[in-house]
Amino acid sequence: MYIPPHFQEIAPEEIKTIMEAAPLACIVAQTEQGMIANHIPLLSGPDSNLIGHVALANEMHRVLADGQEVLVIFRGEDGYVSPNYYPTKQDHHRHVPTWNYQVVHAYGGITFQHDEHAKRAAVGLLTRTHERRVNGRNAWRMADAPGEYMQQMLGGIVAFRIEVTRMIAKSKLSQNREERDYRGAIAGLRASDQDALAQRMERRLPKDD
Numbered sequence: 001m002y003i004p005p006h007f008q009e010i011a012p013e014e015i016k017t018i019m020e021a022a023p024l025a026c027i028v029a030q031t032e033q034g035m036i037a038n039h040i041p042l043l044s045g046p047d048s049n050l051i052g053h054v055a056l057a058n059e060m061h062r063v064l065a066d067g068q069e070v071l072v073i074f075r076g077e078d079g080y081v082s083p084n085y086y087p088t089k090q091d092h093h094r095h096v097p098t099w100n101y102q103v104v105h106a107y108g109g110i111t112f113q114h115d116e117h118a119k120r121a122a123v124g125l126l127t128r129t130h131e132r133r134v135n136g137r138n139a140w141r142m143a144d145a146p147g148e149y150m151q152q153m154l155g156g157i158v159a160f161r162i163e164v165t166r167m168i169a170k171s172k173l174s175q176n177r178e179e180r181d182y183r184g185a186i187a188g189l190r191a192s193d194q195d196a197l198a199q200r201m202e203r204r205l206p207k208d209d
Helices: 012-021 116-138 147-154 179-191 195-202
Strands: 024-031 034-041 050-055 068-081 098-113 157-172
Touching: 012 068, 012 098, 012 157, 034 050, 050 116, 068 157, 068 179, 068 195, 098 116, 098 195, 116 147, 116 157, 179 195
Parallel strands: none
Antiparallel strands: 024 034, 024 068, 050 157, 068 098, 098 157
């Protein structure tokens, strides 16, 4: 990934936030049949490994060897930035359109797990995290489903872990613009209903603002 120095994201908390806000990751790998990509919800476990599961019918767990390196892409907020958002456009018109975004690339070896304990752990972690966020105290639990049905569902998946060995991240959020253009980009994004991206940029403003 091309990362100019001023767009390189090195803050651990910001990288974590991007990953947590965009859990539907894209796992890319090279196989004997060519490149494959799968879009799969992932979470970072207590040991910082990435945890997820795929359908038993998904060939990914058959065509990838245990320990094979994969690329995992977490794509955060993104949006179009018009030159019209910049106040200095009226001064010199030396602006062109661009696209702001945040993205994290994680590299690591993937290991598939077929035992029931691993599958229950993966499903439990994923559902607990997202159910609490969506439903709070009324969160769905695995125990809510009939045991026989849950057993059947677990039989149709394969769990996996990715041991992350390297991670790079990029926050292209107009950091290369002067302050009034930076603020203008935020206002323009909000006016075009891109509040989430504008909010990510606002967080980078001086704390006394």
